[in-house]
Amino acid sequence: MTLRLPDAHGTLRAYEPRAEPRAALRTPTAAPAAPLTSRTVFSAAHVVADPFADGSPDAPAAVDWDATLAFRRHLWSHGLGVAEAMDTAQRGMGLDWPGAAELIRRSGAEAKAVGGRIACGVGTDQITGGPLAAVRSAYEEQLALVEDVGAQAILMASRALAATAQGPDDYLEVYGHLLRQAAEPVILHWLGPMFDPALEGYWGSSDLDAATATFLDVIAAHPGKVDGVKISLLDADREVDLRRRLPRGVRCYTGDDFHYPELIAGDAQGFSHALLGVFDPLGPLAAEAVRVLDTGDTAGFRALLDPTVELSRHLFQAPTRFYKTGVVLLAWLAGHQRHFTMVGGLQSARSLPHLARAYELADRLGLFPDPELAEERMRTLLSLHGVTS
Template sequence: MTISLTLPAASGELEDLTLNPCGLWRKPTELIRSRKVYAAAHVTPKVLGNNVPGAPADIDWDSTLAFRRELWSWGVGIADAMDTAQRGMGLDWAATQELINRSAAEAALIATPERTVRDLLACGAGTDQLDPAAVEPGEAGLAAVLAAYREQIAAVEASGAKVIIMASRALAKVASGPADYLALYGTLLSEVREPVVLHWLGTMFDPALACYWGSDDVAAATATFQTLIDTHSEKVDGVKVSLLDAGHEVALRASLPAGVRLYTGDDFNYPELIDGDGENYSDALLGIFAAIAPAASTALQEYDAGRPAEARAILDSTRDLGLHIFEAPTYYYKTGIAFLAWLNGFQPGFQMIGGLHSGRDVNHLVKLFRLADTAGLLLQPDVAAARMAGFLNTAGFAAEVSITEGDNA
């Protein structure tokens, strides 16, 4: 079957694109062991829900949880209730708690002694039940941030999931310097039941996190971060660093205490970081893995089989798609993740909570479609073509799908 679709070119004219078949991806038949990987998953809103900016999230739980089961079927863990799920961009704390509990209940159904709930699911604990604008610097503000973190960590621990301590907008506002970060995080790490993941999110993902760890100088902030890890290494499962700076990650990775993982959060440079430098490699906790799970899983299976060159080639084949989805303004990458999920049939409509589906323009989404096709990540090309045509027709382009018998070119 050959599938063609009319798409707008850069000039604005329409041109025909003959779609590629889906890639030769394969689901694992045993546990993936070469790397520890979590895909950060998004949430699907109810089609008729009131998911306008500022409204409480109204989530389509069937589609949201079905997507998580799909990711698990590819052998990867899920990082939930994080920025990909629109924390701070539409997902309120009440909906977050329900998401954590529902995802954990699903994980418990498939957990085994070899693949525990903590392996299957890691969830973000932050302070977004606080309004940063209402929290004042000083002891009272720090106490409020600590209490908010405690509440969310307790919720994640009660679910059975691994805790990811997320960066806090409120803490960025009230902390006076590195000592405040070390004291507050040190208290939390002394209290957690099991080792956690520490998440350092850069300003390209959230501008409100400027000067995190007490400095806008990356080297100085890293020194504070390193001190925290070294002091509490027995309570740190790993660190996720989302600064989009491969050199910084490689240096930090080499300096971590034994047993502390570096979960790359670099959605630009993940192929070489996961591949490693012959001495060290990064594990992964990535939003892009929600979009490329079939390819990522197949690559990880190649690492397990002792074929690193083949694994790296697969990861490299997805790089252009990742670069595009996460292009500036990077915090709108979630729109591309949801758009590709819709194209692949994992949600009924291209909508997002908080109206965030408006975060990218038509040209961006057309290019995303082309790059996903090139990477073999349109899993059902006929479905994707029909949905893309409908989207373009709604946008004002007269797109048509042509299907003929025979193999795709």
């Protein structure tokens, strides 16, 4: 049946949903698929809210743990790694540290049970500021938990450090302290202010060239403790320049949700691995594309992944930090959860025309395992906003 979807001007237009999903979509299994070989690929996964919890806007996040863990099994079933407790999981936007800690414990145990790869975010969201010693202690507490569950650590950018640091030397001191005590090589995460305005001036400068120099100084001082770096600046040229300057053996994980196909494909001088929020809704298709790349078929990889960029750019359009709303919408439409409700009520952070366009772009890509279910749920959402068939 035809849907009437609102555009950015409020005009309703007819859209005919597709009848079949992509062939790569399949029912999740208990054990992960064979690992991807040419690239290391993590999907930063969202959390599923508990819509029946009797909470308030100021109460701790209520999470549906069964649905949240089931979604991680879905990602593992396609051979993807899970990047846990990252900004995609609403870290710092509804999910506090106690909630993130519980998420890390549960997902770490689930990863062990099914043999899935997992890396977890280490931050400082127990505090909002304070002296550098407090920032170090907050990082240390979270690093200890992540290592205790057997997960790889991702040292996330810290709002508290950004508010406290007086310059590059403070970043060198804090990160050097953490890298010296890390049991295993970590991933360093540089999240730009487009994802979190509180991180403006990270690494001690708003000048990105100066910030990059400090970032590279941190890595150069401890190359054996850095597995890789995750760059989320939405600047492909800067990422390519940085990855060419990394010490041998240190990976670059793209976090660029605008240019990921070209960055993962790479060039004659190298390529990026991936740690991406958009690989939450694109999980099966992303895995299919990387398996094609595993055979050496770069053109086939680009043919599969390039058409997804329009959807990704739509989801991550400014204000970029609200991309999670579109991600959760698509999880609901795809049948991974029973509702379109988010921690902190962020399901209201995007307009109906934005959500309608996300549905259309995802449907055209064949991302919904059950297109009829997706159509029915989208029709319900439209009717709640006053759109009649």
